[in-house]
Amino acid sequence: MRLFSFSSPTTGVADGPGQSTSVSRTRVLWLSCTAHALHDGYTDMIYALLPVWQADFGLSFGALAMLRGIYAGTMATLQLPAGRLARTLGTRATLAFGTFLAALGYAVAGLSGSLLGLCVALAISGSGSSTQHPLASGAVSRAYGRNARGPLSIYNFSGDLGKSALPAAISLLITIMPWRHALWAVSTIGVLVAVVIALFLPSIPRDESSLEETSSQNSNGSRSGFSLLFTIGVLDTAVRMGLLTFLPFLLKTKGISQPMMGTALALVFIGGAAGKFVCGWLGTRVGVIGTVLATEGGTAALILAVICLPLAPAMILLPLLGVMLNGTSSVLYGTVPELTSVERTERAFALFYTGTIASGALSPIVYGFLGDRIGVHGATIATAITALTIFPLALALRPHLRTT
Incomplete structure (x- = not known):
């Protein structure tokens, strides 16, 4: 195919x-x-x-x-x-x-x-x-x-x-x-x-001359570029895990039944799986920065829409929300090799995954304490704001990339 x-x-x-x-x-x-x-x-x-x-x-x-x-x-x-x-x-x-x-x-x-x-x-x-x-x-x-x-x-x-x-x-x-x-x-x-x-x-092999072309742009893909990518990955994971923590409670305020709750979460996860594949493909064609801005902006907009809309239209938006929530990750993972030398590829991926896994473990706790103080709606809005904070980081990352 x-x-x-x-x-x-x-x-x-x-x-x-x-x-x-x-x-x-x-x-x-x-x-x-x-x-x-x-x-x-x-x-x-x-x-x-x-x-x-x-x-x-x-x-x-x-x-x-x-x-x-x-x-x-x-x-x-x-x-x-x-x-x-x-x-x-x-x-x-x-x-x-x-x-x-x-x-x-x-x-x-x-x-x-x-x-x-x-x-x-x-x-x-x-x-x-x-x-x-x-x-x-x-x-x-x-x-x-x-x-x-x-x-x-x-x-x-x-x-x-x-x-x-x-x-x-x-x-x-x-x-x-x-x-x-x-x-x-x-x-x-x-x-x-x-x-x-x-x-x-x-x-x-680790010493193929053709593979060295992958990292020929290391003068641009500097340590600061990887740091920016790492930070974007941590924040993107925080948005995803924070929202998933509060989504069931948010839907519950709209009167969703318990059986429908499972369906709602399944819709998000199905959309998320599709988003990982589609957005990785999209990143090769429209550029990393454009894709990240689109997915994070779409995430923020859809979070606010799900908060404001009644249950039925909110349910319709959940698969698309899943696409946006998970789509950024494929683009970010695909960019890791571009910002590191071939011989340090595994170490770079290890650092990146360590950061995102740690973010996935800690961010629900942080948002949970925030939810105790400002409520479910306020904490959910905070996840949308976090998505928007990725915008300046993505723009700062642009000069470090071979293509954008």
Whole structure:
């Protein structure tokens, strides 16, 4: 299909004899997408398991929050060490081992009989998942070189597929078998993916002259440029997570029923998945800055519209709101390689993902305290204002980019 064609005639990827460069790049992309879907699915699978663990172990809400925090915390803090490890062991070995470790953690969770056991298991799984974002996105970036923006949008989109599929799968499995057996089943999938990565992910050279063209603009893509991009990513994540925190309460003030609440959130998430793909493609054609300004401006406008409109028209706008909320992320991820040298690609992605994950964890708390003081509507408006603060940062980023 033409839509998925992001080939570049100059990009080098090492592979076995007789393999074309194009086939090797494609294999890097789809194996990276598979890893992203699996790891993101493992991350969000916890939400479906928390009620089961609460009932089985008699856990408090604080203990449940701790479980989620342990997984997210280990995943965020170990991304930079994962990048350093990859420089020693190689991307393929490190990503395969991390995938195996993520699967092993859930297998251990299936054997645990206490809160401490669950904490250890989720720390193991989170440690394994720390390898995926920097290494897989770095592999796609180096494989496609200066044409990586489109493939990175596909890679970004694949994470949403995993977030949809694995939580749904575990929810179904625990209705037909004990939850421990269900965890062992999904762990087996992770082990198989780890084996496939170890056997079939092409090795990607770090010293290809063609790949060095990707970073030939480093005189413009300076450290200050990456700092601006990093700040935009942190704020964009804060807007998204802050709004999702208050959206159910905002819709509740409009009289939405509980069954319809699930539909409303599904509409946002479906739009978000589409936004990651479409806006990544759009960024390659209309420019990074134009796309960021459009998505952040659209986010702010749609947030205010959802606040002001009655329930029915607000529901109609939710998929488009999801597109705007998630669309910026694909453009930002695709810009990371443009602002860093090839040999530091994984480290740059690790820093970027660490910042956005931390923002996703902390921003709901900040907006929550704000909501206690000024109410749901006021805090929701604050998320729209945060989106607008990205405008001057995006304009300041323009001179650092090869194309805008």
